[in-house]
Amino acid sequence: MSRRYVIAVYVDNKPGVLTRVSSMFTRRAFNIDTLTVGEIENPAYSRITISLSGDEYTKNQIVAQLNKLHNVQKVKVLADESAIRRELMIIKMKNNPHNRAEIMAAAEVYKGKIIDYSVETISVEVTGEPVKIDAFIELMKPLGILEMCRTGIVAIERGSETMFSQEI
């Protein structure tokens, strides 16, 4: 049965580590939806957040294979119920009298921000659950999308649960 998983990985903050992780995904033919990477409170590590849809077999194999990589320090599958997931999108729309009001209204409802406004374009920033971003894009499609980019998912667990609070 296919499900969505979010996996958080602490890796050594060294050159080439992201390549090692992504090369493993290619070599083992694992399909992932998004992968984000960034620094954390401890400069020795980076946090990679991977989201994927797959069955339990794939998820278990990914975790096991990630753990085998020398520069991977900790792997955790974030529990679906307690994971807060966020994504950021910037979208550039055509600006004309017919769609302007609609874009502004949608941005307001979705708590988006107008981050750029020119005679020909409006750029909106939207943050939230990936489904919310998807929905916003659907609204924008008929209005003329010029360009867009999404960061991919970052996620953290609610409450006192942390990366190291539980052995896997």
Place this chain on the structure above:
Amino acid sequence: MKLTGSQIVTECLIEQGVTDVFGYPGGQVLNIYDALYKAGDRINHILTAHEQGAAHAADGYARATGKVGVVIATSGPGATNLVTGIANAMLDSVAMVAITGNVPTHLIGKDSFQEIDITGVTLPITKHNYFVKDINDLAPCLREAFQLAKSGRPGPVLVDIPKDVQLAVTEFTPEGVVPRLPERKSRDKRVEEAVKLINECERPYIYVGGGAGSRDMAEDVKALCEKIDGCIGSSFMGLSLIDSDYESFLGMQGMHGHYASSMANKSADLIIGIGVRFSDRATGNTAKYCKGAKIIQLDVDRAEINKNIMVDVALVGDLKDSLSRILNAVEKKERPEWKAEIEELKKEESLIEKENLGNARGLHPKYIFDAINKHKSADTVVATDVGQHQMWAAQFTRFEKSRKFISSGGLGTMGYGMGAAIGSAIGTGERTVLITGDGSFGMNLNELATAVTYNVPLTIVLLNNGVLGMVHQWQNLFFGKRYSNSVLDRRTDFVKLAEAFGAKGVRTDNAEDFEKLFSESMKSEGVTLIEVLINEDEFVLPMLPPGGSIDDIIVSIPKEDN
């Protein structure tokens, strides 16, 4: 003391207990070779004919001795020539450290002469690799490379060192040999579950693989077998761990496995896998593999659990620890019915073998191996190349001690044999026997020069069938005898070839002469090549057809059918 990077490489090798390294010099490792020259009284370097041969030699050396094999190559083509050797070590979990030179750091990324991103190239075929940019990281990287190569599930580690780092100077303090990293231990609960399954079962089959081999677990495995009155089978990689004469050992199971072993595997109600990965060559169609049996898997590598087949109980951690805890807790029990069934299978097996010998198109290879078994010693390593001759070697060689069968299992590398046999002979100081085929031998026969130069004790048995036999067999059975590019039709005179390299070369087409020639070579010095002419239509049997299961086993092919 202050040392250059090149000296640090040499001193680290010596510090890690390395006595022999294999390799080939070139522009970006000149300094390392200079340091090796100066340390020539403390470390021995073997110059091969090709870097691939050097990598296979390091691999064969590691398998035969249990030490870490070391290979050195220059940047660019030297490094890429290692690739097959590294991949081979990866797929068979062999502890190896490969050291490559690279262009100076300021020339990296500029497509400089002989610049290759070898850490990029070898990323998916190493356990880990390092590109050392700072001289102060060099010794720690090299030590860590040795530690990783031999810890947990062993494997190859590559260290790429740019030329300027080899020249730079830093403080160096020798350290001791790095220990293997401590292994995790399996949970008590899993041990209990395994013991329960074993106590409840009626037909246990202990299935050993390369993991059990590399931990030298023959005694532990036999102890379990005796306590539970089971039988033992092996994967290809598990061969030679258990002595062939051990009564409950049935041999290899799988695609070209021993009949009794494959059938017992099918009939068992419990499989206890120890350091096996349930590879596709061993299981055939996994949807039909051991459906009636429970499966317990012991492995040091968490990722092997439930990878190829789903198991009922998994013990992840140090194999010796897991097995000894099971052994202590399990009930001693006799299982006479199972033993009787196994005896029946063995009888069937000998009938099938007779039938197959009767169907022989020419000199059946079994007779060659009979002679080899008679005249080799318990310490003789038998190395092979890849093809039919390899499978015959696996089926017919008798082993008395572990680490005596050296063959490319996971990658199936034709051309592996020459390098591996040289590495094994140098590592053990004993005569090694290489079983090769006319195709495989052609891939790296240049290493004859190496063997002769170093007067390596080596007997090469070349089973010349004039074809790429294994390919030929598949084309015969599954491609309507359309022998596309598998008939070699070469004019090579292997006897003259051996002589040209300075080795002894002889030829025969019958078992009596072979026995004489072989026993002579075992008593002689240096390198002998014995070419044995066999029929191109000989089959390796039994065989599970591709995608098939044990129910599709082909045990014999009557002469008139073919």
